Amino acid sequence: MSTSPKQSDELGTGARSDAQDSLKHPHQGLQGAFGISVVGIGAFVPERCITNDDIATLVETSDEWITSRTGISTRHVVSGDESVADLAIAAAKDALASAGMEGSEIELIIVASSTPDTIYPAVACQVQTEIGAVNAAGFDMALACSGFVYAMVIAQQFLKTGMHKTALVIGADTHSRYTNWHDRNTCILFGDGAGAAILRAEAGAEDNILASDLHIDGAKGMELTLFTQAENCPLVAPKTPVNNFVYMNGREVFKFAVGVVPKSIQHVLARANMNIEDVDHVVLHQANIRIMQAMSEKLNIPEERLIVNLQRFGNTSAASIPIALNEAVLAGRVKPGELLVMCGFGAGLAWGTTILRWTAVDQRLPQTLKTEMQQKLSTMKPLAAASC
Numbered sequence: 190m191s192t193s194p195k196q197s198d199e200l201g202t203g204a205r206s207d208a209q210d211s212l213k214h215p216h217q218g219l220q221g222a223f224g225i226s227v228v229g230i231g232a233f234v235p236e237r238c239i240t241n242d243d244i245a246t247l248v249e250t251s252d253e254w255i256t257s258r259t260g261i262s263t264r265h266v267v268s269g270d271e272s273v274a275d276l277a278i279a280a281a282k283d284a285l286a287s288a289g290m291e292g293s294e295i296e297l298i299i300v301a302s303s304t305p306d307t308i309y310p311a312v313a314c315q316v317q318t319e320i321g322a323v324n325a326a327g328f329d330m331a332l333a334c335s336g337f338v339y340a341m342v343i344a345q346q347f348l349k350t351g352m353h354k355t356a357l358v359i360g361a362d363t364h365s366r367y368t369n370w371h372d373r374n375t376c377i378l379f380g381d382g383a384g385a386a387i388l389r390a391e392a393g394a395e396d397n398i399l400a401s402d403l404h405i406d407g408a409k410g411m412e413l414t415l416f417t418q419a420e421n422c423p424l425v426a427p428k429t430p431v432n433n434f435v436y437m438n439g440r441e442v443f444k445f446a447v448g449v450v451p452k453s454i455q456h457v458l459a460r461a462n463m464n465i466e467d468v469d470h471v472v473l474h475q476a477n478i479r480i481m482q483a484m485s486e487k488l489n490i491p492e493e494r495l496i497v498n499l500q501r502f503g504n505t506s507a508a509s510i511p512i513a514l515n516e517a518v519l520a521g522r523v524k525p526g527e528l529l530v531m532c533g534f535g536a537g538l539a540w541g542t543t544i545l546r547w548t549a550v551d552q553r554l555p556q557t558l559k560t561e562m563q564q565k566l567s568t569m570k571p572l573a574a575a576s577c
């Protein structure tokens with residue numbers, strides 16, 4: 190990154206610190222130590238809701254089986270021409286309202302989606318134009334149910350280097366379009382939706398994303414797959430046609446999740462010099478209530494610390510963590526100063542965990558709750574643990 194001598198002087202004296210200034214010079218880079226915080230959260234799900242009884246009209250199953258084996262009662266699905274970008278844009282606007290920000294303040298947009306309607310333009314480009322993020326860079330990434338946590342950690346790296354000051358991270362998926370609605374092993378699980386978070390860098394501030402842990406294990410990749418359809422050039426041998434529906438070996442994925450996720454959470458806690466008792470809320474990917482219960486047993490997490498909403502939304506893949514967190518924030522359950530662990534896991538196979546301190550006062554809350562959150566923020570103590 191090159192800066193003019195004048196800009197270097199300004200950077201050296203720390204003069205260039207406000208949002209306006211960084212907007213004037215969007216991608217020129219800032220220097221120094223930056224602390225990263227989440228300043229807004231948002232979500233959106235399509236209107237159409239499908240019940241377990243509705244699914245029982247398509248395959249041999251029952252509300253009793255689905256509820257007892259998964260914890261899911263309903264899920265929302267896209268209809269007509271509703272797109273992943275539509276969901277992502279609505280979630281982004283909700284997150285901007287939560288942060289009390291304008292789209293023009295966003296400098297980086299990362300969309301985690303494995304089911305985009307278009308490979309290009311990227312969903313991030315569609316979001317960028319709709320929210321008026323005129324100075325933003327952006328891109329999409331695909332890592333299924335781990336996508337949101339990965340995107341958060343990627344955004345954190347961009348912000349920590351000073352390349353951007355404000356990032357919008359979105360998880361958005363429409364697996365209902367890639368579900369074989371005659372396969373009872375998978376069609377009971379997925380719902381559509383989008384969730385978004387806004388991250389901001391502050392020079393000299395504490396870093397509220399304390400530690401993270403990201404992994405992939407491609408050797409087990411074929412346990413959970415979604416192939417894309419495409420054909421070879423007509424002058425060469427044709428490609429074997431693929432079935433572009435979700436395939437999942439449910440038992441193997443279940444075992445994998447219960448095996449790796451508790452270790453990943455313990456690893457992140459150790460890196461942040463914390464214990465599980467220090468954590469106020471755990472937001473796991475909303476895949477199956479039995480997976481969440483098994484993990485909380487392994488780690489001794491009291492159930493009331495788990496944020497769970499898969500009963501109503503099913504498994505929304507990259508969107509599940511921010512949709513769950515958004516609900517908890519709107520309910521006034523998550524307060525400034527509290528510690529949150531988020532963990533995504535699934536296709537890849539992949540998994541990612543991050544621990545963060547909540548510092549946002551959500552602008553969508555009623556005034557009484559906003560005042561309470563503001564007070565909590567003003568009395569928040571500095572973090573004792575080292576961040577990494």
Ligand code: UT7
Nearest residue numbers: 249250251254258334373374377439440442443476477535
């Ligand atoms: O987001 C990505 C990450 N994904 C996950 O984490 C999903 C992980 N896996 C799971 O959540 C569970 O494995 C499932 C919910 C997918 C399946 O639950 P399960 O307890 O592992 O069931 P199972 O596959 O072992 O099947 C048990 C029985 C079978 O019958 P038999 O062979 O015992 O006679 C299945 O045929 O249940 C039968 N079955 C069903 N019965 C009624 C499977 N699906 C259904 C169904 N309704 N929908």
